[in-house]
Every structure is written in structure tokens, then in C-alpha cells.
Amino acid sequence: MKNIVFTISRQTYKSIIANRATLALAVLLGLSLCLATYVGWQNFKLQNSQRLHYKQLVRAQWLAKPDKHPHRMAHYGYLAFREKHELSFFDFGIESFAGVSIFLEAHKQNTVNFSEAGFSNGMLRFGEISVAMVLQLLVPLLIIFLGYNSIAAERESGTLKILLCQKVSWKKLLWGKTFGILAVVLSIFIPLILLTILLWASLSGWAVSGDSAIRLLILIICYSAYFFIIVAITVLVSAFSKSSRTVLTSLLAAWIVLIIIVPRITQAVGNRIFPVPSKLEFLDQISSDVQKQGDSHDANDPHYSGIKDSLLKAYRVDDVKKLPFNYGGLIMAEGERITSGIYSAHQKKLNKKFQRQNSITAMVALLNPYLALKQVSMALTASDFETFVDFQNQAEAYRYGLAQKMNKLQIDKISNEKPGEHDKPLSISRSNWAEQPDFNYKFKFYGKVVQQEGVALAALALWLVMVILLLQYSPRWIKTV
Amino acid sequence: MKNTYNLEFKLFFRSTSAWIGILVLLVTGFAGLYFGKTFIDKQNRAIEKAAVLQQKNTQNNVKHFGNDIGLFFFHNKFSMANVPQPWAAFANGQRDVNPYLISATMLALEGQLYDTEISNPVSLLFGNMDLSFVFIYLFPLVIIALVYNLIAEERESGIWPLLKSQTNQLSKLIWKKFMVRMVTIYLTSIVLFLAALIFLHLPIDQNLFAVTAITWLYLAFWFAVSFFVVSLSKSSSYNASVLVAMWVLLCVVLPASLNLALTQRYSVPEALQNVINQREGYHEKWDMPKEVTMKPFFEHYPQLKQYPFPADETFSWFWYYGMQQMGDDQAFESRKSVAQKLKLRQHFTSIAALFLPTVQTQLGIDEVAGTDLNAHLAFQEAYRSFHEKTRLQFYPAIFLEHGIETTKVSSTKLEAFTPDTIKDWTRLASLSLLTILFLTLTLRNLREIQIVK
Numbered sequence: 001m002k003n004i005v006f007t008i009s010r011q012t013y014k015s016i017i018a019n020r021a022t023l024a025l026a027v028l029l030g031l032s033l034c035l036a037t038y039v040g041w042q043n044f045k046l047q048n049s050q051r052l053h054y055k056q057l058v059r060a061q062w063l064a065k066p067d068k069h070p071h072r073m074a075h076y077g078y079l080a081f082r083e084k085h086e087l088s089f090f091d092f093g094i095e096s097f098a099g100v101s102i103f104l105e106a107h108k109q110n111t112v113n114f115s116e117a118g119f120s121n122g123m124l125r126f127g128e129i130s131v132a133m134v135l136q137l138l139v140p141l142l143i144i145f146l147g148y149n150s151i152a153a154e155r156e157s158g159t160l161k162i163l164l165c166q167k168v169s170w171k172k173l174l175w176g177k178t179f180g181i182l183a184v185v186l187s188i189f190i191p192l193i194l195l196t197i198l199l200w201a202s203l204s205g206w207a208v209s210g211d212s213a214i215r216l217l218i219l220i221i222c223y224s225a226y227f228f229i230i231v232a233i234t235v236l237v238s239a240f241s242k243s244s245r246t247v248l249t250s251l252l253a254a255w256i257v258l259i260i261i262v263p264r265i266t267q268a269v270g271n272r273i274f275p276v277p278s279k280l281e282f283l284d285q286i287s288s289d290v291q292k293q294g295d296s297h298d299a300n301d302p303h304y305s306g307i308k309d310s311l312l313k314a315y316r317v318d319d320v321k322k323l324p325f326n327y328g329g330l331i332m333a334e335g336e337r338i339t340s341g342i343y344s345a346h347q348k349k350l351n352k353k354f355q356r357q358n359s360i361t362a363m364v365a366l367l368n369p370y371l372a373l374k375q376v377s378m379a380l381t382a383s384d385f386e387t388f389v390d391f392q393n394q395a396e397a398y399r400y401g402l403a404q405k406m407n408k409l410q411i412d413k414i415s416n417e418k419p420g421e422h423d424k425p426l427s428i429s430r431s432n433w434a435e436q437p438d439f440n441y442k443f444k445f446y447g448k449v450v451q452q453e454g455v456a457l458a459a460l461a462l463w464l465v466m467v468i469l470l471l472q473y474s475p476r477w478i479k480t481v
Numbered sequence: 482m483k484n485t486y487n488l489e490f491k492l493f494f495r496s497t498s499a500w501i502g503i504l505v506l507l508v509t510g511f512a513g514l515y516f517g518k519t520f521i522d523k524q525n526r527a528i529e530k531a532a533v534l535q536q537k538n539t540q541n542n543v544k545h546f547g548n549d550i551g552l553f554f555f556h557n558k559f560s561m562a563n564v565p566q567p568w569a570a571f572a573n574g575q576r577d578v579n580p581y582l583i584s585a586t587m588l589a590l591e592g593q594l595y596d597t598e599i600s601n602p603v604s605l606l607f608g609n610m611d612l613s614f615v616f617i618y619l620f621p622l623v624i625i626a627l628v629y630n631l632i633a634e635e636r637e638s639g640i641w642p643l644l645k646s647q648t649n650q651l652s653k654l655i656w657k658k659f660m661v662r663m664v665t666i667y668l669t670s671i672v673l674f675l676a677a678l679i680f681l682h683l684p685i686d687q688n689l690f691a692v693t694a695i696t697w698l699y700l701a702f703w704f705a706v707s708f709f710v711v712s713l714s715k716s717s718s719y720n721a722s723v724l725v726a727m728w729v730l731l732c733v734v735l736p737a738s739l740n741l742a743l744t745q746r747y748s749v750p751e752a753l754q755n756v757i758n759q760r761e762g763y764h765e766k767w768d769m770p771k772e773v774t775m776k777p778f779f780e781h782y783p784q785l786k787q788y789p790f791p792a793d794e795t796f797s798w799f800w801y802y803g804m805q806q807m808g809d810d811q812a813f814e815s816r817k818s819v820a821q822k823l824k825l826r827q828h829f830t831s832i833a834a835l836f837l838p839t840v841q842t843q844l845g846i847d848e849v850a851g852t853d854l855n856a857h858l859a860f861q862e863a864y865r866s867f868h869e870k871t872r873l874q875f876y877p878a879i880f881l882e883h884g885i886e887t888t889k890v891s892s893t894k895l896e897a898f899t900p901d902t903i904k905d906w907t908r909l910a911s912l913s914l915l916t917i918l919f920l921t922l923t924l925r926n927l928r929e930i931q932i933v934k
Contacts, residue, residue: 032734039741050750057757066768076764079756096744097578097605099597101753103760111597114752116744117578117605118597119823121854122847123743123830123840125608126736133737141729145722245637248718249626252725256622261509267603268516268610278527279599280534280560280582354601361603385603421794 004168005176012150012180022146029134029142030188034195036131037089041199044089051081051100059438067427069414071332074406077105080395080439082112085382086200086212090219091132093383096124102392104399104439106336106406109343111279112392131196132377135223136370137259139185140230144251146184147234150177152244160480170239170475177235178228178471185227193220215380215446222380222457225464226373232467239478258368266364266371270357276350289342304331321416329410336403344396351389358385365459372459379453382443386452391441398439405436485654489661502623503669510615510673514570514680517611521570524581528562531582532895535560539893547885551798554879559871560584561896563860566851568688568902570681572613572843574852577605583864587875589808590868591759591816594861595752612677613846616696617839618732620666621703625724627662628707631655633717652927663704670700691849691904698912699842705919712926731839739833747826755815762811766804778803781810782873788880799880806872823858835911845908851900863898 016022058079065073080102088095099112117124127133151173154160163173197216201208234251241247277285294303311323311330320327365372378384413428450457493499539557546553563581577600585593608614632655635641645651674693677683710723766774771792779786791797834841847853878888 039745043741043745046745046748050748050753054750054753054757061757061761068768072764072767076760079760081753094602094606097602101756103592103756113595113597113756114749115578115597115602117575118595119749119752119826119854120575120578120740120743121827121830122575122843123736123740123833125843126740126839127733129734129737129741137733138729141725149718245630245717245721248721252721253626260618263607264610264614265512267607271601271604272516272519275523276599276601278524278530278582279580279596280531280584281527282599284534284538350599354603357601358603361607385601388602419795423795425795 004172005179008173008176009179009183012177013183016146016184025142025145026184026188029138033131033134033192036129036134037196037199040089040130044084048084051083055081063433065430065433067430069425069427070406070409073433074106074403077103078402078439079103080398082391083441085443087215087381088383090196091377091381091383092128092130093378093381094385094388095383096128098388102395104395104402106403107339109396136374139227140255143181143185143230143234144255147181147231148238148247148251149244150181150235151238152241152247156244164480170478171472174235174239174471174475178232181231182228211446219377219380222373222376222460225460226369229369229463229467232471236470236474259370262364262368263361263371266361270360274353274356276353286343286346290339293338293342307334323416326411326414326416329407329414333404333407336407340400362455365456369460369463372456375456376453379449390444394441402436486657489657493661499627502626506619506623506669509619510612513610513612513615514677517573518570518681520573520609521565524565528564531560531562535893535895539891543885543891550879550882550885551801553885554587554875558584558586559893561864561867561898564897564899566900566902567681567683568850569852571611571677572846572850572852573609573611574847574850575854575857576852577609579857585868587872588805589759589763590865591755591809591812594864612673613843617842620700621728624666624703624707625728628711629720629724630717631658631711632714633720637717651930655927659708666700670696687904688849688902692846694909695842695845698909698916699838702838702912702916705916705923708923709919712923714930731837735837736840743826743829747822749819749822751815751819751822755812755819758815759808759812763804763808766807771800774800774803774807777810778806785876788877802879838912838915841908841911845905848903848905851902856900859900860898867896
């Protein structure tokens with residue numbers, strides 16, 4: 001039994017390799033993969049080194065600021081840059097459509113700006129060539145070309161009947177063909193993966209992190225499963241169809257529908273069902289909520305005058321100037337606490353809406369293995385939506401920490417007496433600036449990513465089980481002639 | 482003669498694949514119209530809302546900060562909308578990536594101009610489903626599906642020798658088959674254009690002519706390519722493989738590779754440098770003597786010298802707005818180099834588009850629809866002049882510390898910008914040339930078939 005499967009797969013492998021046209025196609029694809037690896041790596045290096053350069057510049061400028069009022073520093077703020085994950089050279093994901101830098105200042109939450117897409121005049125919308133793109137889009141196309149006549153051609157030439165007379169069962173034939181084609185695909189894929197690992201290891205200066213290694217391992221398993229699914233479907237369609245032409249046209253049509261058309265439609269439907277506000281509306285909602293909570297600019301605001309009264313009572317003084325700490329700093333800290341709480345709640349709601357928009361595509365992944373793999377791949381290479389949201393959250397947490405740190409410095413170190421119109425402004429020593437650490441984005445732990453991509457991983461597993469069952473049990477419905 | 486055409490049409494419409502192809506185009510076409518229009522409608526609604534908010538927020542600010550004119554202009558935002566053209570619903574272009582509302586205070590503009598609109602990066606990645614997508618991606622596929630087995634089918638079903646023996650003008654017969662398919666596809670495109678005219682309220686003008694011309698030429702290109710492959714007289718599977726490979730190359734692989742080359746060659750770190758320059762240019766002035774700010778400020782605006790500058794006061798709004806101005810002025814060079822980079826990118830793309838009909842057509846349609854990068858850059862430029870006008874209008878009142886009511890700022894309205902539609906007829910030239918090239922090759926091949934007979 002094992003032997004026959006092996007013989008068939010070896011035969012299939014040999015005949016594919018012997019065919020010059022398909023071999024040329026396979027070699028071409030292999031070369032484009034190497035190119036994609038190289039260019040992806042170059043791109044990663046260039047982008048990350050630019051961001052690192054500006055990150056260091058921003059840090060140096062922060063530390064070099066002279067003595068000044070801490071609130072000036074809070075307004076000077078910080079610039080944070082979104083770092084790329086070391087595996088992002090493999091899959092670009094949403095990288096080019098998400099902003100790169102964000103200005104973090106007191107009182108105000110800014111947008112992440114300067115995405116690659118903003119500098120593009122439209123060519124970007126046709127896609128970006130990356131290792132993931134070649135593996136997700138083009139390898140299935142190669143598989144279709146290699147495998148569409150795997151069984152249909154035997155049927156057309158009459159060899160199928162002979163084969164089935166010679167102790168070869170349908171089941172063995174299907175498995176044999178599947179393994180044969182898979183072997184061709186893997187003989188391109190495996191050297192490439194080795195190359196990828198080498199490149200990546202050299203990228204991180206041969207200091208490979210365990211987290212990334214596991215991410216890559218899961219990626220390799222998922223891509224292999226994806227290829228197996230596509231090969232099995234191709235062989236099955238080839239077995240069930242009357243002519244090889246029907247196999248080819250129906251597989252090509254499926255490829256186009258599942259890979260080109262469906263993602264656009266699901267995403268457009270998601271946007272339609274779960275609309276998000278425009279930025280002006282969004283900011284308007286926040287500012288009206290802030291006004292409801294209390295207005296720190298208004299001297300007669302009940303919330304803030306309440307704080308003032310209780311402070312005066314507790315310290316038994318009749319004027320805020322007599323308080324043993326800086327009253328303005330305290331009020332600002334309270335204002336920052338309220339506004340950033342309201343902002344974060346709104347931002348959370350907005351992100352939830354985005355997640356809902358994306359959930360349509362995520363659900364369709366159950367019917368579309370391409371979408372399932374795409375999501376897993378983007379998540380594991382940290383080029384997905386969730387990583388972007390995580391970056392925004394960490395940046396906002398840093399912004400809040402910076403603003404409150406400066407408020408604290410003002411409360412503790414700035415006098416309550418306002419200087420006169422012509423006096424020198426109050427300031428504190430520049431040695432305080434170093435206390436504010438640099439912003440460093442921390443990528444999520446791989447386990448969390450796996451958990452978050454549960455649906456997509458389950459979809460892939462489901463497809464895998466389904467094609468295995470079909471290979472095993474569908475032969476009873478196949479017509480030989 | 483007429484009769485044989487009738488017969489060919491009958492034969493053609495007897496096959497289910499013809500009906501499926503037309504149906505797919507019509508259904509996705511109408512879906513494209515619907516989603517394209519919803520997208521633009523949403524932006525139009527947001528712009529209407531922004532007009533209301535502009536007045537509401539200004540009045541709010543007058544209420545809160547009205548007794549301190551400098552503080553009022555510190556908070557008050559002035560908005561401008563990039564109002565979509567009717568054709569924008571046909572081709573959404575970059576309107577999802579770039580903000581269509583710019584809202585900024587009178588402070589340094591370079592720190593505010595590039596703020597993005599709220600958008601879902603995943604949706605941006607997958608792209609919009611508009612009618613231009615249907616024309617550029619799906620029409621070629623249906624053309625391929627209808628044409629790829631034209632000769633091969635006859636050959637594979639054994640009719641070919643029969644046909645050869647019965648007619649002297651084989652190429653004419655093939656030509657008729659081609660014509661039937663072309664007429665069908667073009668009629669389908671006319672149906673969709675008519676639907677777009679009605680549904681999107683498009684005016685009948687030069688723009689309509691420009692979009693139709695480039696779209697039809699694009700379809701002609703795909704017919705020429707398909708005819709060429711068919712005229713090689715190989716098997717139908719071979720034709721299908723080659724044509725789909727062509728499609729994948731032109732719609733995905735080549736533009737994607739060239740785009741990567743573009744990002745690699747013309748990356749834009751200047752944009753990040755610009756932010757840093759603006760930030761330092763303004764903030765460092767706090768720690769410097771006031772003349773460091775005011776000397777260049779008065780060089781920039783000699784006409785503002787007439788207003789008395791309170792040099793002995795620790796803080797004045799005059800100085801503050803001067804410092805903010807320095808942020809923009811010190812970012813001038815980096816801003817110019819960003820613009821220069823973008824120009825280089827445009828140049829690279831326009832050369833690449835000469836060889837890629839897909840990119841050429843998309844750029845051509847976006848250009849007419851005013852949804853391309855150039856339209857957005859023009860919008861930014863318009864906002865810059867508006868910002869400058871606003872500054873010059875209100876600087877005197879701030880520097881003289883006039884009451885807010887003297888400025889009549891409460892009546893400020895949302896500014897509207899309408900992008901120019903550009904019709905670059907030279908785009909048609911490259912498309913025509915490629916089409917003619919493939920048609921000539923096809924005719925040569927068809928003549929050979931004739932001779933072989």
C-alpha cells in the first residue's frame with residue numbers, strides 16, 4: 001500500500017520536473033521568491049534604520065533640553081516611531097497603510113502619520129511583492145498549473161483505466177498525486193525557508209529570540225498546511241472533472257474569486273455594516289463628553305471648584321497660593337486624567353468597530369483558506385491590525401505617563417507664586433529629563449498572537465481535516481470514465 | 482454576410498459561459514457602483530457635518546476663550562474640505578488613504594497638516610470595491626474567458642478540418658467570432674457606464690469622454706492580447722494558462738514589484754525630518770532671547786513691524802505666534818525636499834505606467850476623478866494658502882490685543898476645495914501603441930494560418 005503511493009508520487013514528481021515549461025515556471029517562482037526575500041530584507045533594514053535614526057535623535061534632543069518649566073517639556077512632548085518586527089520582511093501586511101510616527105504631547109492625542117500609502121500615487125494599490133505574497137498568491141497558481149491535469153489527463157489519454165486495473169486504488173492514486181505535487185512545491189519552498197532563516201538570523205546578529213523562532217516555526221507549519229490544502233483540492237477537482245480544460249478553468253476562476261474579489265467585498269461589506277465616524281465627529285463626541293465631566297479652563301466649573309474647596313479645607317488655608325504644593329500642576333494632572341480616560345474609552349470603542357469591520361473577513365476565512373492563512377501570517381509577522389492597535393495603546397500609555405510625570409514635577413518642584421510679567425519664568429533642572437525613559441515598543445508574546453488568531457488557525461485546521469477526509473473517502477463518488 | 486453574424490451571435494449566446502461572464506460583470510459592476518457611491522456619500526455627509534461643527538466650535542471657543550484673543554486662536558480650528566467630484570464615486574482612488582478634511586489652528590501648520598483621517602488599515606490594504614476596479618481587474622478576466630478557446634475549441638472538437646475545407650476565408654470567420662465577443666463586452670460596458678451616469682449623476686462632458694476613451698482602449702488592449710494568444714493556435718489549456726499568467730503579471734506582479742523598487746529607491750525619511758525640524762524650530766525658541774524669533778519673523782512679514790512688540794514682557798502672544806511661525810519657517814527646506822521626492826516618485830510611476838496598461842488606466846481614471854495623489858497635494862497646497870491668509874487676517878488683532886468681536890471670526894465658514902480634473906490625453910498613446918502592437922502580431926499569425934491551409 002505505502003509502496004504504491006510512493007511510486008505514484010515519485011512518478012508524478014519526475015514527470016513534472018521533466019516537463020520543461022512547468023520546470024521553467026517553478027524556477028521562475030523560486031527566483032522571484034529569492035528576490036522577494038532579498039528586497040523585503042533590504043526594505044526592512046532601510047525603514048527600521050531610518051526610524052531608529054530619528055528615534056535616537058529625538059532622545060538626544062529630549063535629554064539636551066535646558067532647564068525649564070516641566071509643563072513646557074510636557075508640550076515639547078515626544079516623537080514615537082513604529083518599529084518593524086524582525087519577521088516583517090516576510091509579510092508586509094498592513095505596514096504600508098499604517099502610519100509610522102506619532103507626536104505625543106500633553107492634553108492631546110495625535111494620529112499616527114506618514115504611512116507609505118500617503119506617499120503613493122496609486123501603484124501601491126496593486127499590491128506589494130513580498131515572500132508572503134508570492135507564497136499566498138502565486139504558489140497556488142503554480143500548483144493549479146502543475147496539477148490540473150494530474151488525473152484528468154490520465155483519464156483523457158486512457159491510462160487511468162489501466163492504472164486502476166493494476167492494483168492501484170483511487171485512494172492511493174489521489175494520495176500519490178497529492179504527495180508528488182506537494183514534493184515539487186516543497187522542493188522550492190524548503191530551500192527558501194532555510195534561506196529565510198539564515199537571512200533573519202544574520203539580521204538579528206545571530207542572536208535569535210526564542211519568541212521569533214517559534215513564530216517562524218508556526219508560520220512554516222501553516223504555509224505547509226496551506227500548500228497541502230491547495231494541492232489536495234487541485235487533485236480532487238482533477239479527479240472529479242470530465243476534461244482537463246474544465247479543471248483548469250474552474251480552478252483559475254476559484255483562485256480569482258477567492259483571492260482577488262472576495263477580500264475586497266467582505267471588507268466593503270464590513271465598512272458598510274459597521275460605519276465609523278469621521279475624525280471631526282469623533283473629536284466632537286470626545287470634547288462634548290469632556291465638557292460634561294468638567295472643564296479645567298473654567299474657574300467656576302463645579303468639579304474643579306469642588307476639588308479646590310476640599311483642598312483648602314484639608315490644608316486649612318484660604319488661598320490656593322498658600323498650599324504646600326503647586327496647585328496648577330494638580331489641576332492639570334486631574335484634567336489629564338479625565339480627558340485621557342474619556343479619549344481612551346472612545347478610542348477603544350472605535351477600535352472595536354474596526355475589529356467588527358474586520359470580523360466579516362475573518363469569518364469568511366472559514367470558507368476561504370487564503371484569508372485564513374493571510375491573517376495568521378500577518379499576525380505572526382506583527383504586521384497586522386492588532387499589532388498596530390497595540391502600538392497605539394503603548395504610545396498613548398507613554399504619552400499619559402510623560403504628561404503626568406511632568407505634572408508631578410510641577411506639583412513638587414514649582415512654586416505656587418506666579419512670577420510677575422517681567423520676571424524670569426519658573427524652571428527646574430534639566431537633570432530631571434533623564435528620568436523619563438525612552439519609548440520602546442514591546443511586541444506581543446507569540447502565545448497571545450496564537451490565541452488571538454484562534455478562528456483563522458481553526459479555519460486552516462478545518463480545511464486540512466476536510467481535504468484529508470475527502471482524499472480518504474471521496475473516491476466512492478468518482479466516475480472513472 | 483449579415484446572416485453569418487446572426488449565426489455567430491446565436492452560437493455565442495447558446496454557451497452558458499458567455500452568460501455567466503456577462504452576469505458576473507453586471508453584478509460586480511453594480512456592486513462596485515453601490516460601494517463606490519456609499520464611500521463618497523459618507524465623505525459628503527462628514528463634510529456637511531464639518532460645516533456645522535466649524536461654526537459650533539468657533540462659537541464655543543468664543544464663549545470659553547473670548548476674553549483672551551491669543552488663547553482663542555490657540556484653540557480655534559479652521560477647516561477645509563476636499564469636496565469629491567462626481568467621478569470620485571466611480572474611482573475612489575486615494576481618497577481613503579488621504580484625509581479629505583484638514584482642520585488646523587493658526588499655530589505651526591507643518592505639525593498639523595499631515596494628520597490622518599480615521600481609517601481602518603485593513604480596509605485600505607484590501608482596497609476599495611468601486612466600478613474602476615471592475616473595469617481594470619474583472620473585465621480583462623471575462624474577455625480572457627470568452628476568447629481563450631476560440632480556435633482551440635473548434636480544433637479540439639474536430640470541427641476545424643471541416644471548417645477549413647468549407648471556407649476560403651478562415652481568418653474572416655475567426656474575425657467574426659472576435660467581433661461578436663467584442664460587441665458583447667463593449668455593450669456590457671455601455672450598460673455600466675449608463676448606469677453610472679444615472680446613479681452617480683455624472684454630467685455628460687469631457688470627463689465622461691476621457692474616462693470612456695481610456696477604459697475602452699484598455700479593453701481593446703486586452704482583446705488584442707487575447708487575440709494574439711489565440712492566434713498562436715495552441716491548445717485551449719495553453720491559452721488559458723498564458724492569458725491568466727499575463728493578467729497576473731499586469732495586475733499584480735509587475736506593479737507590485739515596481740512599487741517595491743519605488744519605495745526602496747525613493748523612501749521619504751524627509752517627512753520624519755520635517756516633523757523634527759518643525760518641532761525644534763518652535764520649541765527651542767522658548768529658551769532663546771526674543772530677537773532670535775522676532776528678527777526672522779519681521780523679515781518674513783515686514784508689514785507686521787508696525788505693531789508694537791512687547792519685548793520686556795516674559796510672555797506675549799506676539800512672541801508666541803512668532804515662535805510658532807519659526808516652526809514652519811525652519812521646516813521649509815525639509816518640506817521642499819519631501820515635495821521633490823514625491824515628484825521623483827510621480828516621474829518613476831509615469832514611466833512605469835507606459836509599459837503597464839493596468840497602472841496607466843487606473844492613474845488616468847483617478848486623475849479625471851480627482852482622487853489621485855496630485856489632487857491631495859493640491860488640497861494641501863490650498864490649505865497652506867488658506868492658513869497663510871487666516872494668519873495675516875488675524876495677526877494684527879492678536880498683536881494689538883483687540884477684542885475677539887472685532888475680528889468677526891464667528892462667521893468663519895468651512896472652506897471648500899475642489900480638485901482640478903486633469904485629462905492627460907498622452908496616456909491614451911501608450912495604450913494605443915500596445916494595442917496596435919498586439920493586433921499587428923495577431924494579423925500576421927492569422928495570415929499564416931491562412932497560408933498553412
